[in-house]
Amino acid sequence: MTLDKILSISGKPGLYKIVTQTRTGAVVASLLDGKRITVGAHSNISILSEIAIYTLTEEVPLKDVLKKVMDKENGELTSISHKDSKIKLEEYLFEVLPDYDEDRVYASDIKKIIQWYNILQKNNLLDALNADDEDADTSEEE
Template structure:
């Protein structure tokens, strides 16, 4: 399972794994309780692989932030829960990502990152490293396809 198949759906708790595409949207399975739902085209859906966190110098992909949390926690769940106080959450996130932009990353964002990380770990998703070979192969195929046209 990769972050390309994991989505957050506005108005729905937790994360969902994409199962199949339909004519009017797609079917997703909840990582919280395993229930399947149908999601329409009009729903606001965010793919985790496309989300980034603002830092003072750049935007860091969520996968890299998860990798830093995993390194800090030795592969386990976070020591801080997503329901902790604002100060505890910000202190924890500062330990993980010292250069995050405090003006553009809100406490609600930190809560989501921590909650999502813990949910992914509970569901056996532990590989947050970039797979460079897959990226290179994709770029190679894309460039070959554009050369022929």
Template sequence: MALDKILSIGGKPGLYKLLTQTRSGFVGESLLDGKRITVGMRSNVSVLSEIAIYTLEEEVPLKEVFQKIKEKEGGNKTSISHKADKIDLEEYFFSVLPNYDEDRVYASDIKKIIQWYNLLTDNNITDFVEEKTEGEGEESAVASSEEE
């Protein structure tokens, strides 16, 4: 499942999988407990694929940050808890994204990113960065010629 179907809803804990849209909003399913909720259009909702993290040069999409965490942790959950001390969280995040903007990325943001990453990992949603379409075409051409 891609991050464009995963939502963060203001005032609600955890993340939600978008199930369907309705006339007045949408229906989401919690990744924490599987409960379904109906959310109106007035709610503050963020799609994870649209979130970016400030760095000193540019904004890095959240999916790329998740991919860097995944590579650092070998596909496992983070070695640090989202409840760790501020300094430990910042140190960990610096090891993942060394050029993040410390003035605009707060400890609370880092906590949320770590918590979301672990929640996605628990739900086997780990395909954060799509492979390049050119590369896929070349790989499938190689695979089909090997089979012959």
């Protein structure tokens, strides 16, 4: 599975994977509890592969930030919680991504990065971070 199939839905906790697409939206399954819900096209849906984090020089894809977290944590859960203080969250992201733009990346964004990483780790989906690279390598060779 790649990050193209994993979603964040505004107003709903956690992450979701696409089960199937319908005429009016999609059926998705929660990565927190496995429950399936139908989301309409009017829902504010973000596909993880399309999210990027601002740095002082460019926008870094979320996939690359999550890989850096995975390297820092050796594939384990993060050493801090998404519920920790703003200062702790900012210090953590600074260790992972030293040039992130402190004016445009808010504490709420850092909370999501940590929470999403932990959800992916608990669901054994961290290989999705490398799967995207392999897909890109395959398409470049063709």
